[in-house]
Amino acid sequence: MKSKTEAHKKRNNSMLMSTTLHITLITTYTGIHGQTVAGIPEFSAVTTLDGRQIDYYDSDKGTLVPRQDWMKEFASRDTWKKDTKIREQVQKIYKNNIPHLMKRFDQTHGVHVYQRMYGCERDDETGDSRGFDQYGYDGEDFITLDLRKGRYNTSVPQATVTVEKWNNDRTQLDSLTEYYRNECSYWLRVFLKKSFVVKKGTLSLRTSICPDVTLLQKNSSSPVVCHATGFYPSAVTITWRKNGQDHNNVKIGDTLPNEDGTFQKNATLNVLQDVWKKDQYGCVVEHINLTDPIQKILTEDEIKSNNIPSNLFFSSYAAINKLMLHLSVALFTGYKKVRTFI
Template sequence: MKFIIFFIYIPFVYSELHSFMTTYTGIRGQTIAGIPEFSAVTTLDDQQIDYYDSITMELIPKQDWMKEFASKDMWKEDNDIRQYVQLVYKNNIDVLMQRFNQSHGVHTYQRVYGCVWDDKTEVSQGFDLYAYDGKDFISLGVKERRYTESVPQASPTVQKWSDNKAQLGHLKLYYEHECVYWLIYFLKLRKAGFKRRAPEVSLLQKHPSSPVECYATDFYPSGVTITWLKNGVDHNEDVEHGDTLINEDGTFQKSATLYAPLDDWMTNQYVCEVEHMTETIRKILTDNEIKSNNRPTKGYFKPIFCMMGVLIVLVIGAVVWIIKKKKPVGGYNPLSIEDDTYIDKTD
């Protein structure tokens, strides 16, 4: 069985559509030291806000503005839930190995669940997806209150969960209301944890013949405008504007790349103008102003979807499933640990 080891964070576009997502990953059969058999990650707008694994057995806040919330009684309850789910996942993988007639090898069982919410239209949508060995296993249609299996081996689980009508109704209410409540709650908590920050602006170029990038980072809130001026006039030709991306610490970054030929910007004055709130920052394009080769790294490279700051081993198929199923979904754990249907039960 082949493995892939990867770091955790890739850039995602920040928009008015907010996401709140919890990811559970259980692994059986791996023996690499330091790699947990179970891990759980919660993200807000693709930014990790907490982390738990079977090695530390402790739910850890991953943002400074989450530390106050981590001191509340609910944090202990959330930690207990993850410890319980850890035991359930260990049992579930054993059951699924029997269903798939497997006696050895590395196997993964995953769940991605939560909601997205548009802060302008206030429209929300919930998601609840399961995978085994990197392939679709079960999905919940929240509005229809119906589970759907992707493989025959999922039928016994779908039948069991579908028979529990009360739990289906409870989950529908959770994804349509309670999940959105927590999403908005943590958005406000994050906002309160940040003060206004002006952007740090740099002109970047890999080598003398490369385009010049005007790169703004570490600013908050997210609203920023980057404009290239040529001899004092707005210059839109030969300019490519990047998306606004969120950094690991909750601040933002954006860039605008100038593709003008070298002889052109050597004979004309080009200026990058960055407007943020009421502040305007200007950088004149000169050799002395350009930073070459080493681009700022804070928040610039952020890999895929969960377990930030920690190495994780997954079967290649599991990674493929995550990439394929990557949707802006989210959720937190407000439900009781006695609720066996909500906490993953496969058999």
């Protein structure tokens, strides 16, 4: 029988195999309808390369801004104005689309979010790439493009009429298939190559940084949060264990970006203090740059803070914030057509 340490290593090695070989270029458009909080624009478009933001546009600024020094080279090209116009066009279409969606869902008021996320990922070992294209409404899956079959799918009744319309447009489907097979992977390679030229003191895509792990609790009756932060790349696994076995009564949070280009993630243990004192509970964090997992055994002494940072919790605009924090968007030069519902 293998020891727990060997099991940890095997699990960690498995995670390394699945996370070290893929680099992503993801595109997302996000449109918001209704009363929003300050600082959240009606429309935004962000581009990320392997989880790191490289350009940004929103309806408040109305300007496409490079987020990395090496992206300024692209901002000086004529295509940058074209890319800005594309975002302006999408902004107008999204503003028109969301009221149509609200009618389909029998909604008359409130804050609603429509999002498209598309892009491709590249296997760094084989050079193979895979495209993806999906739409969401109010934080839920809405429509997905199956590139192998060359057609859109949905499990949402309100999306059926749109799927039928889009699937009848064979020219557009063929164009998308060609785009994801060739052009998307081309731009991923171009940006990846450029990204290695970075200024001293900034993170390169291949920098690996271990997470800092802390156990947090607001008060003795609150859940305990295992908070991992400051790690790169973004792939991380956090589990809670009871007496050495994986514990199920856990809420895993989303992986969120920090301002310095690193990431954070948390896992909340929903067990009362009187209960966890009777058994051994521990938080285990696995990351690509760790030889062995980080383990924090839950004790009163191990809890470092009674004040959990506010950015660990979503506000009442949960669906909006979740989408905004995961923006990774619209950059693919040359993408011609934007989908509408009319």
